[in-house]
Amino acid sequence: MNSRLAERLAPWLFTIALFAIWEGSFYVFKVNTSVLQPPSAAFAAMARYWKVFLYHSYVTLWVTMVGFALAVGFGIVLGLVVGWSRTIYRGLYPVMVGFNTIPKVAIVPLLILWFGIGEVPAIITAFLISFFPIVVNVATGLATTEPELEDVLRALGAGKLDIMRKVGIPRALPYLFGSMKVAITLAFVGTVVSETLGANAGLGYMIALEGASFRMANVYAALLLLAFEGVLMYAVFAWVEQRFTRWAFRSQMSAAG
């Protein structure tokens, strides 16, 4: 088989293999279904209650996307501010690291207290958990502009804003798109944590409710749908990244460097 075809098929084959092993282990080890459910049971549950699952998946998806959009907007602005000046960078960094260390699950009860049960705490949790990598990456992209290039521009009379517009921001774009891939998966975590603790809809709400009623097949179905949404959105942003910062993948300067 030619290797490019193999590379394209690999994600599908690995996923199918994972499900096959999962399913197969039930027959081999005769696992009690109150401990673990086979994927076939989860898919069967999905098929049977497809309207319910579709609704809750939709709620989780839009809540996550709103929280994530806020995180991107806020993250870009704060990243630009932090990358602009060393003083702000040094001043804000410990605060941000400290804030990021706080488990967001500990804040959710506060958010529910303030905003009531529903979508708002979930949106805020998704936002809080996912803005940090965006800020750090945008700031890093700005801060690592080559000093010689800066000299070239300054000797031409460029001000700080010019250097930022012509070099800093385009240079930070691959970092931004790279961080968005990380942030989108984090945003799902935030949404689900909040939905588990206090919501009327969403996959997190479903997991909590069905879990409490020992309808484990439904729990697994919800988890699989959540994973699917995460992979889907990751793929969307990976595509956007490729599309808009093609140069970063082709030149020696890469987002990872």
Add this chain to the structure above:
Amino acid sequence: MQAFVDIDRVTLTYSGASGDVLALKDISMKVRQGEFAAVVGPSGCGKSTLMRLVTGLHPPTAGTVAIAGEPVKGPVKMAGMAFQNANLLPWRKVIDNVLLPLEIVQPHRSQFRRRKAEFRAQAEQLLATVGLQGFSERYPWELSGGMQQRVSLCRSLIHQPALLMLDEPFAALDAFTREELWCVLRDLWEKLRFTVILVTHDLREAAFLADSIHVMSARPGRIVQVKPVDFPRTRDLQVTYERGFADIVHEMRERIAEVRQA
């Protein structure tokens, strides 16, 4: 006669992590309008510091720097610069890299939108002069190191600067490409007659291109000798094999060996 670049008894101290570093000490240097000056010296003698000093990117600790009679008190806002690393912007096509200075330097900056077509034509022409016609729509990563350096040269010259500062621009290239680019720079200079300060550690490069060679001592840097080079223009690469050329290179080499010992 008034010097175009006039460095007058300049001392420059960096405050580093392990105490102050005396980079330049009581250095004086004059370059005439339209002169091609080369600065050579042992490594770490503060040649690159000199570049930042002349362009106003770093202020002197003592002494004065003047360009065209005006004291330098901040970035000069007009000098072209090129370094060993081409430093092109990978997200811009070659032509847009070359046009970058016109988006920044006045008065081109405020005319940029209106005269874009004209500027593009100028850039295309300049690219053609350095042998890059047909490459303007490529991206920098699609070019070889020598070609990238040609683009970098074009970028430093597109706004027709009165002063061009070159910091070892050919040091990372192979010998053949380097000699090719010497001739490219020679031709550009003979056509446009800007003032050049070329920092290099390649003595043949200095002798082939420059009107005068300024030899710097080891740190703290001082100018210990100014050697005029008066081979007739236009110089052919053939000149580098002549007796007189070899003599100059030898003399410089000995001078640098002395200052390295000292």
